[in-house]
Amino acid sequence: MRLEWTDIAYSFLVDDYGTVYEGRGWDNVGSHTKGVNFVSFGAAVVGNYTKKLPTEAAISAMKKVIQCGIDLGKIANTYELKGHRDAKATKTICPGDPLYNEIKKWDNFPNKLDPCGNLSWIERVEWTSAKIETKPIKHPVSKVFVYHSNNLCVDCANYTECRDLVKKHNWTALENDFALHFIIDGLGLVYDMRGYSRDPNVSGWMDEGRLPIKADNDKAYGIAFIGKSQTKMQVETFEILLKCGVQRGYLVKNYQVLNSSFNTNDPKEVCNNGLLINEIMQKYGTPEKEESFTIPEASGDTSHCNFQEDTCDWYADEAKNGWKRHRGAADEAGMTGPLKDADNNINGYYFLADASKHIDGKIKLSSALYPLTEVQRYYCLKFWYHMYGKDVKSLSIWIHVYSLTKLFYGERKNVLTITGNKGPKWLLQALTIDIETIWAPKVNFEFVASFGNYLGDIALDNIEITRGKC
Incomplete structure (x- = not known):
């Protein structure tokens, strides 16, 4: 009435409650889409859907209208479903992007079998x-x-x-x-x-x-x-x-x-x-794969490594370009990582995880296998760490228990996670680890570094493993 039309233009209308209103119906030509009114039915959803989708009740009702037309023989099984904007003689954004993107997923929409056409x-x-x-x-x-x-x-x-x-x-x-x-x-x-x-x-x-x-x-x-x-x-x-x-x-x-x-x-x-x-x-997402190599035995039941001579009983995954033995400044600009080792020696070595190479995942530093007994189930893990840069995410410490029946991969447990930018300084951490099982003859320790972006490095130095509590 407000538009001074002689009749409703659409064949059917649906509201947000799922109620279907008959307009021109199945047997009368509509006035909804210029150029194709004589060869099509036009169904409208009451409301403005340029910013949101109709309710699920409305969408369900619209699909039922189409199926009803097929069941009554009013719509061919090979019909094409289109939006108002698809009519060549019409310049409109109707039915709005959210609703249009929705109907593009329905049966009989052109190019439905071509995913590129549905974008x-x-x-x-x-x-x-x-x-x-x-x-x-x-x-x-x-x-x-x-x-x-x-x-x-x-x-x-x-x-x-x-x-x-x-x-x-x-x-x-x-x-x-x-x-x-x-x-x-x-x-x-x-x-x-x-x-x-x-x-x-x-x-x-x-x-x-x-x-x-x-x-x-x-x-x-x-x-x-x-x-x-x-x-x-x-x-x-x-x-x-x-x-x-x-x-x-x-x-x-x-x-x-x-x-x-x-x-x-x-x-x-x-x-x-x-x-x-x-x-x-x-x-x-692509899950991380467990490594398949056999971790070597530790040279004893204790260890202290400052990385000056070698990597001692610590192993990085070279295939992932992981932790590296490094000395001097981690970043020439001084925005990430340490300038010296934990002993304040500019020529001293430490282990470095470089964020610029690993923002897509996590990198692991693993120790050798250490023995466990029912009596001596405690280990003390001491280390100096350096987490500097605005994109530093976390440093996690894990223990990995190896059972008699599972020689390669046993129970894995997170015992500590350190998060965030700690500034340009080395910090000391001491951690008592209680291995709560007598069925595991061996254990190894893991440091896992992760980053939010490339401006952040994580470093470790003077890692000490001893028996008993700290």
Whole structure:
């Protein structure tokens, strides 16, 4: 009545409670979509869905309307499902991005079998006019890094807000460039960050990124998320994006999904979107594999190592470019790691975990195997540690008990975790460890370092293992 139309334009309408209202019905031509009214039915959901999805009741009712039409013989089994915006004679954003992205997942939507066709792309030219020099990436790529940056820890309610947030982050962070390949916002829109092609289905996949680990630029994609809180649509879009990459031959089928988030160590500063990263890693992440090598026996039941001559009874995984025996400054700029060893000797050696090589995972330093008896089940572990840099995450100490029946891998237990930036200084830690079992004849000790980004190093020195309590 307000629009002075002679009748309702749609065939059917659905409200948020799941109630279905008959408009023109099955047997009358509608006036809903210019150019195709005579060959289609038009169903509308009452409300504005440019910023949110309809209720589950409304979505369920809409699907039932379609099925009802099939059952009555009014809709062919081979029907095509489209949004209002898909009509060539109509210029509209209807039915809104959230609802449109939802119906793209339903049966009989065109390109449903093509995951790339189920993505809503925001081309690079839509959020910046700057062209960048890029280097072609080598296909197929084997790794996908997922990122969460506090710089993107802002909720955006619509495309304009999200686009402006991406543009602002781009200019302030990387001077006309963006390190990653794609960003996914809470509406499920995918921003092409690296390509400058009018075909974002292709361009974002074609160029190397500027990932924190330079060695991975030619064999990894980087994907980040916008928003303070996670949305189901972001997870679903992430999954579709990976399927698209595999189908187009840009990703190997057995790709790895790795966490490389930019979270700080202050819980007050960590965006809740980190929960989204955790969910993705639980579902798609590549689990760490247990090492298969046999750990050697210790040369005695006690040990003291200052690393001046060698690594004593401590072993790092060389395949992962792990902990390294090092001397002098860890970082020439003095922003991370120690300048000297724990004895204040500039030429002294210590063990260093370099963050710039390992922000995608954890690295382990393992001791040799030490004997256990029912009477002597206590060990004292003393060590000096250095955790300096704003991106230092944690240093964890584990014990690994080896049973008679499980010669390689037995019970593993975390006994201490130290977190955060401790400043440019060496600190002493003494820890009494009670091995609470008499069925384990041997035990070894492990230091595990992890980082939030590349500005942070962790070092160890003067590690002492003795029998009994500290």
